Amino acid sequence: MSKMLDHFLVRAGLRLAEKSSGFRGKVRELVTASLKESYQSLVADPSALNYQKVFGISVWPFLENLLLNKPHAAEKVIHFALQWSHDMERRVSSRKRGLIAPDTYVVEPTNACNLNCRGCYASSEHVGSEIPYEVLRQIDDEMKEVGVTLTTISGGEPFMAEKKNSVITRLAEHNQKKNDSAFLVYTNGTLIDEEIAKRLGDFGNIWPAISIEGFAESTRRRRGDRIIDQIRQAKDYLNKQGVMYGFSATATRLNAEEIASDEFFAERMAEGDNFGWIFIYQPIGRSVEADLMVTGEQRYHIGKKVMEMQIENRAPLFLGDFWNYGPFVDGCIAAGTCYFHIMADGTISPCVFSPFGVSHLNEIESFSGLLGPTNGYRRKFKNIQDALTHQETLVFYREQQAKIKDRFRPCVLIDHPDYAREIFTRKECFETNNTPADYFRGRTADIIDQRAKEWREVWSPKLREYAEGIVARKLEEEFGWAPQNKPMKGAPTANRRMGENLHGGEQWPYRGNMEN
Numbered sequence: 001m002s003k004m005l006d007h008f009l010v011r012a013g014l015r016l017a018e019k020s021s022g023f024r025g026k027v028r029e030l031v032t033a034s035l036k037e038s039y040q041s042l043v044a045d046p047s048a049l050n051y052q053k054v055f056g057i058s059v060w061p062f063l064e065n066l067l068l069n070k071p072h073a074a075e076k077v078i079h080f081a082l083q084w085s086h087d088m089e090r091r092v093s094s095r096k097r098g099l100i101a102p103d104t105y106v107v108e109p110t111n112a113c114n115l116n117c118r119g120c121y122a123s124s125e126h127v128g129s130e131i132p133y134e135v136l137r138q139i140d141d142e143m144k145e146v147g148v149t150l151t152t153i154s155g156g157e158p159f160m161a162e163k164k165n166s167v168i169t170r171l172a173e174h175n176q177k178k179n180d181s182a183f184l185v186y187t188n189g190t191l192i193d194e195e196i197a198k199r200l201g202d203f204g205n206i207w208p209a210i211s212i213e214g215f216a217e218s219t220r221r222r223r224g225d226r227i228i229d230q231i232r233q234a235k236d237y238l239n240k241q242g243v244m245y246g247f248s249a250t251a252t253r254l255n256a257e258e259i260a261s262d263e264f265f266a267e268r269m270a271e272g273d274n275f276g277w278i279f280i281y282q283p284i285g286r287s288v289e290a291d292l293m294v295t296g297e298q299r300y301h302i303g304k305k306v307m308e309m310q311i312e313n314r315a316p317l318f319l320g321d322f323w324n325y326g327p328f329v330d331g332c333i334a335a336g337t338c339y340f341h342i343m344a345d346g347t348i349s350p351c352v353f354s355p356f357g358v359s360h361l362n363e364i365e366s367f368s369g370l371l372g373p374t375n376g377y378r379r380k381f382k383n384i385q386d387a388l389t390h391q392e393t394l395v396f397y398r399e400q401q402a403k404i405k406d407r408f409r410p411c412v413l414i415d416h417p418d419y420a421r422e423i424f425t426r427k428e429c430f431e432t433n434n435t436p437a438d439y440f441r442g443r444t445a446d447i448i449d450q451r452a453k454e455w456r457e458v459w460s461p462k463l464r465e466y467a468e469g470i471v472a473r474k475l476e477e478e479f480g481w482a483p484q485n486k487p488m489k490g491a492p493t494a495n496r497r498m499g500e501n502l503h504g505g506e507q508w509p510y511r512g513n514m515e516n
Contacts, residue, residue: 104338108122137174184209280323360377362375
């Protein structure tokens with residue numbers, strides 16, 4: 001189906017969807033058909049396919065909620081989904097030729113921040129480095145050329161850069177002339193005023209993920225006394241402009257029970273959050289306190305609750321649990337496999353939570369003349385894709401990734417710390433402003449090892465058992481057949497390196513409100 005026809009049908013369908021559940025179903029079928037065409041031949045492992053199918057049908061309540069309450073945002077999300085399916089062609093083509101083609105990337109326009117939160121993974125300061133707009137545009141242009149659909153913006157506090165010179169909305173304006181990709185912005189929310197909310201509402205494809213720490217008191221304790229009130233005010237502004245927004249929560253040993261509770265998710269929906277990302281505390285950055293890492297039991301309960309909310313209960317939220325959703329995203333996504341990270345000083349790292357950098361934009365020829373002095377770096381790569389494909393540490397990182405067969409223990413850094421030590425001691429890398437002195441030897445290393453051991457031996461098998469049970473039930477309810485848990489003989493596992501695998505091949509029947 002052509003993009004022009006896609007756009008026409010989405011706009012026509014959305015005008016009718018507010019009044020008719022039948023037309024909401026038609027919009028759903030349009031998106032489903034487009035994604036089905038792209039995905040159906042790319043997942044060879046039937047066990048992995050089970051997870052993709054169940055995840056696919058679980059997100060429709062989120063979309064229906066948007067269709068009913070924020071139709072402009074819903075239109076942008078649907079166009080984004082269609083753009084994703086179009087972009088697959090370029091990603092798949094590159095991967096078949098042995099090139100790295102990520103789905104997204106994370107960039108920091110600035111590492112300056114107006115807050116000073118305890119344990120900040122980025123070690124943000126009130127005054128920090130900045131990436132000029134022209135460099136951000138070059139990065140984004142190169143990534144969109146290879147098929148990136150989602151630009152992820154972090155910091156620091158990104159809206160400091162937006163207030164200073166409108167870099168986020170300028171990027172969105174530059175981008176919308178070419179395609180229907182989108183921008184996910186991780187923010188503390190305190191700088192979102194009426195003016196910025198209106199800018200975001202005008203575009204519709206810039207989606208703030210606002211940081212919280214659990215309930216209000218936990219957020220106040222880590223971020224400051226008045227922060228929760230500023231966040232709620234920001235949400236009021238965003239709601240008035242019809243902006244889709246969500247939450248970003250960092251789980252620690254102190255707040256894990258809050259995040260894994262029904263009350264937490266009820267509060268998120270009451271405050272109008274449409275999506276949410278859950279991370280577990282990583283021992284990097286400012287004033288590292290490794291014992292704040294969640295225990296294996298806490299991580300299990302978070303993973304179980306998120307799957308329960310999205311898959312079992314079908315809450316109208318799109319949820320991501322970065323370390324427990326390995327089965328849904330085919331394991332570790334770092335080092336260019338699905339994403340990578342560019343810091344505000346131009347450092348390239350495999351992952352936002354990597355304790356080391358591996359390259360720099362000054363090593364890339366396409367950035368000559370944009371960054372000023374090379375500061376001793378030598379040009380090694382033609383462009384970002386060339387760097388991702390050939391930089392030796394990233395190559396070795398992906399080789400270590402490929403050894404990980406257990407998708408419930410996907411993370412190179414915290415689930416397989418021996419792999420991380422081998423990567424960063426054998427290959428070219430350098431410390432950044434968030435590198436702990438004892439990451440490889442000492443208290444931090446010991447606690448990472450302890451958490452990895454208890455997760456491997458006790459708790460990840462329990463999460464696997466729960467996940468397999470819920471997937472089997474949903475397949476029976478929705479498709480009427482029992483799951484196949486054994487991979488086909490000789491078949492590769494679900495492989496993003498060949499294509500995409502977020503959804504399954506058959507049409508996803510949905511028996512919820514959209515067809516009532």
